[in-house]
Amino acid sequence: MSKPKGFEKPAGVRDYLPHAVAKLRRIEREVLACMDRWGYRQIMTPTMEYYDTVGVASSTSDQKLFKLLNNRGTTMVLRSDMTSPIARVVSSLLKEEPLPIRLSYHANVFRAIEEEAGRESEFFQTGVELVGDDSPEADAEVIALAIESLKAAGVARFKIAMGHMGFLNGLLQEVLPERAEDQGSLKQDLLNRDYVGYRGTIERLNLPEEQAGKLDGVLKLRGGREALEHAQSLSGNTLAQSSIRHLGKVLEVLDAYEVSEHVMIDLTMIGDFSYYTGMIFEGYAAELGSPVASGGRYDKLLRQFGRAVPSTGFALKTNRILDGVSGTDIPEERPILVQYTPAFRKEGLQKATELRAQGYIAVTSVIEENDHSEVAGQNEHQPPAAGKLLNKGYQEIITFK
Amino acid sequence: MAEVLKVAMPKGRIYKKASALFRAAGLPIPLDVDETRKLVIPLPEAGMEFILAKPVDVPTYVEYGVADIGIVGKDVLMEEKKDVYELLDLGIARCRMSVIALPDWTPGIRQRVATKYPNVASQYFREQGQQVEVVKLNGSIELAPLIGLADRIVDMVETGQTLRENGLVELNSIFEITSRLIANRVSYRMKNAEIQQLCDRLQQVINAGAQL
Structure with missing residues (x-):
């Protein structure tokens, strides 16, 4: 590879110019304030962690982690999500803290870039973790909060799809007992969102018609509450049944939150098996081609850090929302220019201080002897008077001379 | 609506x-x-x-x-x-992705495969445990074995007409399309x-x- 030019930067990272930062900060502020009101306290953790702890525990696959060596040769990772660092904190610094613990965060996370489709190596996540509560109420709380957060971020049209890891596991256990490999390939097909492949795998397995019909039926388990009823009749497996009952209760609670119109059931949606253990969900915005929120229950993660408590949570992909939320450009407040000749420096700077104290944005500029650095006070569309600089969008110009 | x-x-x-x-x-x-x-x-x-x-x-x-x-x-x-x-x-x-060569093909020391589908080809030969060099072409793949650019090609076969006309044979099919x-x-x-x-x-x- 040739040496990069001075202005180049690595693939998958980006600069945020002032107007983008203003918008990003606004989204961040609104969403965190919303999370605050629900009793989630904000937490910050290091950007760098040990590979052997947070790196291994995270849901990000090994080849997508950014790894580096520290001066002792220990492998470190740049955090790929905030869930595992929070699991570490809850199991150590907050070990004595009574449950449930509600934490929120806004952080940049890092994942080695895959391919195209706007996937970034560094991006922002704003999210929450609700630790120590395994009830349907807790799952519904994070979904309802995800909905509130999307609204707070300015996303107008969105949908949440909700599924459950337990249902498919239970059904597969019933239809293909002891056949882990076949179970695995069916799960992999669904994980790849490859329905054609899934049907193909069923065909290859040469199952009795009834069993094959059950597996095929999974693909139709999408929609409203009726999808849960269909699911209930599809499998008698205890795990599958209890998963469906759990989702039913979550829906009931979401009804009480009066947000269930945003929520659809999708039992074909499955997440990373090694990570999620129960309810999972994704949020989609009409204007954006890929999900803007994802979350779910991960009851086994904290055990890896020595505190075996159930947890649930979600993260918004904040910069993806930034790209898609239109019409929320904040009118930029224009600064007041205070310019002065060296003789009036004190007066000029005092005026600026006064203005700032009143909440205005004030910038200062000195007018040199030759007078060529004075900014003209007239309309910015008119050419500046001879020897004067153009008025570059100041709301007012105060001159001391 | x-x-x-x-x-x-x-x-x-x-x-x-x-x-x-x-x-x-x-x-x-x-x-x-x-x-x-x-x-x-x-x-x-x-x-x-x-x-x-x-x-x-x-x-x-x-x-x-x-x-x-x-x-x-x-x-x-x-x-x-x-x-x-x-x-x-x-x-x-309906058609299939296949490995194609001249009828007298035998594995040489340095094997080259020309294709419009470099990812598919690389993955296939990797999974077969074969060491090949994949050459990406954008069209007329059948030309490659005829003029000695590659000894095999990976391409889509629908009726096999083009292959027959160029004296090539299908060695095996990789997947159905x-x-x-x-x-x-x-x-x-x-x-x-x-x-x-x-x-x-x-x-x-x-x-x-x-x-x-």
């Missing part, structure tokens, strides 16, 4: 078969659309808008969500590996009703074994 579905359609070989399938499924798609040179074609009666794309670009349009759904061959999906839903096997434009209906991850939720309805109608036609 039903929303307009933006459909990325592959120009060329597959297009006519796909639009015929849509018509068989009861969608009012005028025949003259098949001949047009326009790239974006509104079809308000069908509740759709066709985006005519180069076949290899269809998954890209769908992944980014500028098209809600698309029709594309499995060969492209295998090569491009985009993050989209693969909803339906349309059963049209048909056209698939794919959907964007977000559209699949936001326009779920429209997409599901289309899927059901297409499925019926496919099950009925319509000859297209």
Whole structure:
């Protein structure tokens, strides 16, 4: 590879110019304030962690982690999500803290870039973790909060799809007992969102018609509450049944939150098996081609850090929302220019201080002897008077001379 | 209110078969659309808008969500590996991905494989434990073994006519190819009703074994 030019930067990272930062900060502020009101306290953790702890525990696959060596040769990772660092904190610094613990965060996370489709190596996540509560109420709380957060971020049209890891596991256990490999390939097909492949795998397995019909039926388990009823009749497996009952209760609670119109059931949606253990969900915005929120229950993660408590949570992909939320450009407040000749420096700077104290944005500029650095006070569309600089969008110009 | 579905359609070989399938499924798609040179074609009666794309670009349009759904061959999906839903096997434009060589081919010391599908080819030979050098070409792949650029090629075979005419033989087939209906991850939720309805109608036609 040739040496990069001075202005180049690595693939998958980006600069945020002032107007983008203003918008990003606004989204961040609104969403965190919303999370605050629900009793989630904000937490910050290091950007760098040990590979052997947070790196291994995270849901990000090994080849997508950014790894580096520290001066002792220990492998470190740049955090790929905030869930595992929070699991570490809850199991150590907050070990004595009574449950449930509600934490929120806004952080940049890092994942080695895959391919195209706007996937970034560094991006922002704003999210929450609700630790120590395994009830349907807790799952519904994070979904309802995800909905509130999307609204707070300015996303107008969105949908949440909700599924459950337990249902498919239970059904597969019933239809293909002891056949882990076949179970695995069916799960992999669904994980790849490859329905054609899934049907193909069923065909290859040469199952009795009834069993094959059950597996095929999974693909139709999408929609409203009726999808849960269909699911209930599809499998008698205890795990599958209890998963469906759990989702039913979550829906009931979401009804009480009066947000269930945003929520659809999708039992074909499955997440990373090694990570999620129960309810999972994704949020989609009409204007954006890929999900803007994802979350779910991960009851086994904290055990890896020595505190075996159930947890649930979600993260918004904040910069993806930034790209898609239109019409929320904040009118930029224009600064007041205070310019002065060296003789009036004190007066000029005092005026600026006064203005700032009143909440205005004030910038200062000195007018040199030759007078060529004075900014003209007239309309910015008119050419500046001879020897004067153009008025570059100041709301007012105060001159001391 | 039903929303307009933006459909990325592959120009060329597959297009006519796909639009015929849509018509068989009861969608009012005028025949003259098949001949047009326009790239974006509104079809308000069908509740759709066709985006005519180069076949290899269809998954890209769908992944980014500028098209809600698309029709594309499995060969492209295998090569491009985009993050989209693969909803339906349309059963049209049936062919296969194969390894092809001259009849007297024997494995040499340094093996070269020419193909339009470098990812598919690399993965296949890796999984076979074979050490080959993959050369990417953009067309007339059959030329490569004839003029000695490569000793084998990986390409799509439909009838085998081109192979026979050039004195090549199919060594083995890697996978079967048909056209698939794919959907964007977000559209699949936001326009779920429209997409599901289309899927059901297409499925019926496919099950009925319509000859297209």
